[in-house]
Amino acid sequence: MDNTEIVIDIEHLKKSFGKNEILKDINLQVERGETVVTLGKSGTGKSVTLKCIVELIRPDSGIIKVLGKNIPELSYEALQYIRKKIGFVFQSAALYDSMSVRENIEFPLDRNSDLDEDGINKRVEEVLKDVGLSDSIDKMPSELSGGMRKRLGVARTIALKPEIMLWDEPTTGLDPATAREISNLIVDMQKKYKVSSIVVTHDMMCAKIVSDRIVVLKDGIYTNSGTFDKLQKSDDEFVRSFFE
Amino acid sequence: MPKGIQTALIEIWGLAEFSERYFKEVFKPPYEIKELIRQFFQIGNKSLGLVGVTGFIIGFVLALQAIPTLQPFGATSLIPAMISISIVREIGPVITGLICAGKIGSGIGAELGSMKVTEQIDAMEVSACNPFNFLVVTRVTATTLMVPLLIIYADAIALFGGWIALSIVSDMSISLYFSQIFDTLKFADIIPATIKTFFFGFTIGLVGCYKGYTADRGTESVGIAANTSVVISSLMVIIWDMLAVQITNIVY
Numbered sequence: 001m002d003n004t005e006i007v008i009d010i011e012h013l014k015k016s017f018g019k020n021e022i023l024k025d026i027n028l029q030v031e032r033g034e035t036v037v038t039l040g041k042s043g044t045g046k047s048v049t050l051k052c053i054v055e056l057i058r059p060d061s062g063i064i065k066v067l068g069k070n071i072p073e074l075s076y077e078a079l080q081y082i083r084k085k086i087g088f089v090f091q092s093a094a095l096y097d098s099m100s101v102r103e104n105i106e107f108p109l110d111r112n113s114d115l116d117e118d119g120i121n122k123r124v125e126e127v128l129k130d131v132g133l134s135d136s137i138d139k140m141p142s143e144l145s146g147g148m149r150k151r152l153g154v155a156r157t158i159a160l161k162p163e164i165m166l167w168d169e170p171t172t173g174l175d176p177a178t179a180r181e182i183s184n185l186i187v188d189m190q191k192k193y194k195v196s197s198i199v200v201t202h203d204m205m206c207a208k209i210v211s212d213r214i215v216v217l218k219d220g221i222y223t224n225s226g227t228f229d230k231l232q233k234s235d236d237e238f239v240r241s242f243f244e
Numbered sequence: 245m246p247k248g249i250q251t252a253l254i255e256i257w258g259l260a261e262f263s264e265r266y267f268k269e270v271f272k273p274p275y276e277i278k279e280l281i282r283q284f285f286q287i288g289n290k291s292l293g294l295v296g297v298t299g300f301i302i303g304f305v306l307a308l309q310a311i312p313t314l315q316p317f318g319a320t321s322l323i324p325a326m327i328s329i330s331i332v333r334e335i336g337p338v339i340t341g342l343i344c345a346g347k348i349g350s351g352i353g354a355e356l357g358s359m360k361v362t363e364q365i366d367a368m369e370v371s372a373c374n375p376f377n378f379l380v381v382t383r384v385t386a387t388t389l390m391v392p393l394l395i396i397y398a399d400a401i402a403l404f405g406g407w408i409a410l411s412i413v414s415d416m417s418i419s420l421y422f423s424q425i426f427d428t429l430k431f432a433d434i435i436p437a438t439i440k441t442f443f444f445g446f447t448i449g450l451v452g453c454y455k456g457y458t459a460d461r462g463t464e465s466v467g468i469a470a471n472t473s474v475v476i477s478s479l480m481v482i483i484w485d486m487l488a489v490q491i492t493n494i495v496y
């Protein structure tokens with residue numbers, strides 16, 4: 001594997017909360033353009049790993065290189081620079097509920113892009129078209145359905161054209177049809193923006209649609225890795241339990 | 245050390261660090277002017293009704309209570325002086341400060357606590373926007389500047405309320421009433437009373453933001469953030485007032 005192609009490189013990542021050791025020894029590499037799905041039981045630290053990558057949670061030890069920079073060692077300014085290249089889609093969508101759909105997308109663009117007012121308006125319209133929310137531009141988040149809220153969360157994230165996307169349970173709480181739509185949206189975004197992604201999910205349909213590779217988290221370490229088809233035929237009962 | 249004292253010391257240390265960060269960030273660009281103006285409106289304009297009504301009642305009741313005490317001695321003419329000193333020096337700032345702690349402090353605590361619980365603050369952080377600058381700097385600046393204005397407004401309405409009460413039992417004209425007030429009030433009354441209101445405003449904003457910004461996960465923490473914001477900022481308003489009186493007595 002060519003080292004320059006690796007956009008996320010995690011080595012020996014550890015994180016405890018009190019006496020509860022969540023991440024014991026996480027090692028993961030993500031290549032440019034690759035979509036890696038993380039499977040694992042609830043509470044095993046999948047979301048914690050994502051949050052360590054963007055320094056929302058500070059790890060106890062380990063190396064997290066994103067685009068060649070070791071995140072825990074960065075100054076606040078350098079971290080903000082790297083964060084502009086990372087999109088994070090929250091499980092709850094985390095929409096700014098006092099702002100309209102348009103303002104939700106304008107918020108990061110205003111502060112982190114060189115676009116003028118016209119450019120920002122065009123970008124807002126473009127990303128809303130990408131996620132199929134053009135008609136909802138002046139609505140408030142409280143007026144949107146669960147699927148629309150997820151779409152808006154995606155639109156707000158891709159507005160800055162990130163190189164890396166981190167998806168925290170993107171289909172949780174959605175009906176199967178909407179979950180499939182969101183999964184297809186992830187693939188569409190992947191094709192259009194050529195991003196590298198880590199997707200945390202329990203939804204095997206989503207995993208099948210979006211994944212290039214799946215890694216399985218058990219007891220604070222990644223135990224298995226492979227394509228959807230390979231892991232589906234795994235001898236490991238724990239791995240197979242996700243596919244049944 | 246008892247756990248209660250430990251908790252109090254941790255809170256004080258947290259507040260001190262939070263205020264240090266505020267002073268570091270307040271002069272650093274980008275300046276969130278649009279949000280600051282929105283907060284001026286939210287904190288200032290939307291409190292006018294409550295502060296105005298309370299101010300009127302304070303002045304009205306103070307005059308009503310003073311009249312039966314002073315009238316038998318033929319000292320009704322001293323009532324404007326008594327009301328003005330009481331309201332401008334003490335009652336206006338403290339009562340309005342406490343009302344602002346309740347209305348504004350709880351609102352900020354609940355709003356930021358709710359944003360924390362629903363990961364909106366995290367979302368700002370990971371999109372490389374500085375949530376402290378957008379949420380905290382704007383709100384603390386707005387309360388620091390708006391609470392003094394609200395207190396001046398409440399003082400004016402309270403003095404007017406005092407005249408209304410006085411006009412029921414005497415034929416004192418409004419011009420005589422206010423000229424007696426302006427004859428009585430000195431800069432030594434007005435300046436310390438105004439300076440302390442900036443501290444009230446700063447404290448109300450800072451405590452509300454601190455409790456909301458550092459709220460735990462879970463909906464219960466939103467209520468706790470709102471509640472503790474009011475309790476701590478009300479207590480601190482009283483403490484600031486006590487210190488202000490001591491310092492004023494030394495200086496003047």
